[in-house]
Amino acid sequence: MLRTLSSVSLLIGLHAIAVTANKPPIIQGPITVGTKGHPFSAYAGNISSIGYVEEEFFLSGDAVRYNVVGNLTSDGHWTLSYNSTASYKTRMLIRRPLDHKRFNGDVLVEWINVSGGFDITSTDLPGVYEAGYIWASIDAQATGIEGGATNPQGLIQWDPVRYGTLNIPDDAISYDIVSQAASVLRSGNVTGGQIPEHAILVGASQSGSRVLGYTNGVQPLNGSYDAIIPAICAGASSDFSPVPAHPTPGQSGRTVATNSSGVMDYVRDADGNTKGGIRLPELAVPVAGYNGINNGLSGNTYPFSDSKLNALYPTHQEYVAKVKAAAYASLHEKVILEYQVKNYTRAAEVANVPPQCTSS
Ligand SMILES: *[C@@H]1O[C@H](CO)[C@@H](O)[C@H](O)[C@H]1NC(C)=O
Ligand SMILES: *[C@@H]1O[C@H](CO)[C@@H](O)[C@H](O)[C@H]1NC(C)=O
């Protein structure tokens, strides 16, 4: 069971173990039919202009359901056994560099979030493409395909011609579908022949909870992934049942300190910025106070006054040098990628810090 942020790093660097050869799913595609002319959640923009290709494939096969043996204990050492098998057909959306030399060797596999009743992806950020990953997403749960119970907005409703034959009978098979996705990607059969060296599984929100359950229960059986990132799941795991959005009870995740009013809060400096943790340049060389607690999901930003900025950064050159140094420090800690040093530096160069009156 994942309880603290530091445990996350323990999940990075798992080594894929030999996978028992199971019948691989049948691959169909690239898919081109349909009324919309493109897949659901297609790249927003001209993907050729970033040197990538987007293709969609259907996978069909048989996937297993698991039984939980004993309790899902907080040490995360879980035992699963075979329950039954069901047939499925689903889709995988893949974006890969056109030029094989740009491929960095890693495929990121996102477990699509279906909490809203339709597919949402959250890991296909610009940096993924700049760094040369292959990005793939897998529909592993019934809701993404057939939509929610009321006002369904699944793939089938969106484009029945394209997606009408897809079917996932229940969410108990979602875990094995995700294992099978890794073998298909590793084969090169859906990536233009590019063979990934590493497969990294990521999921956020409900998918984060499922990825966490996968980490504890399924990864030890299949060894399908080299690294796993269960994100934004607050330490709560799904429980392998056929029901969607079904977290294990009593696993409330990491403990956050409370202040003397009993309110969850962090240790902060005089500007309200949190101390400790990962010091990205935004916090190491701040131009504002940031508070993520007071305003729901959005948080608040409190820009520093001109006089405070002048006191902190007497010249623009000093500000840029500090941001650049902080970016290199983050690179050294391996929490940002190399191109982001350039991005931070460029952003600092064009920032009006300290504030100047310009006549242009
Ligand atoms: C997309 O980008 C490619 C490469 O930059 C370009 O050749 C093509 O004309 C663009 N397509 C559209 C529709 O803009
Ligand atoms: C599993 O959990 C239940 C409820 O907390 C408890 O009664 C039971 O003893 C536990 N079983 C084992 C094998 O630990």
Ligand SMILES: *[C@@H]1O[C@H](CO)[C@@H](O)[C@H](O)[C@H]1NC(C)=O
């Ligand atoms: C997952 O989906 C829910 C419902 O649409 C949404 O509120 C949430 O922000 C999504 N999570 C992520 C990480 O995208």
Ligand SMILES: *[C@@H]1O[C@H](CO)[C@@H](O)[C@H](O)[C@H]1NC(C)=O
């Ligand atoms: C980094 O900067 C480049 C050029 O300014 C921009 O195209 C790109 O979107 C930026 N990437 C990120 C992740 O912000």
Ligand SMILES: *[C@@H]1O[C@H](CO)[C@@H](O)[C@H](O)[C@H]1NC(C)=O
């Ligand atoms: C994962 O392991 C389970 C249990 O051994 C097995 O039934 C299943 O077929 C495996 N899946 C893959 C994709 O190897």
Ligand SMILES: *[C@@H]1O[C@H](CO)[C@@H](O)[C@H](O)[C@H]1NC(C)=O
């Ligand atoms: C990849 O394609 C080859 C050739 O068709 C096939 O033998 C193999 O089973 C496929 N592997 C997977 C995992 O789809």
Ligand SMILES: *[C@@H]1O[C@H](CO)[C@@H](O)[C@H](O)[C@H]1NC(C)=O
């Ligand atoms: C295991 O199989 C039984 C009988 O098919 C079913 O009722 C039960 O829901 C299954 N459990 C899981 C976790 O899929």
Ligand SMILES: *[C@@H]1O[C@H](CO)[C@@H](O)[C@H](O)[C@H]1NC(C)=O
């Ligand atoms: C505790 O934190 C809340 C939320 O940030 C804040 O409103 C409150 O004033 C804090 N109490 C103390 C004693 O610092």
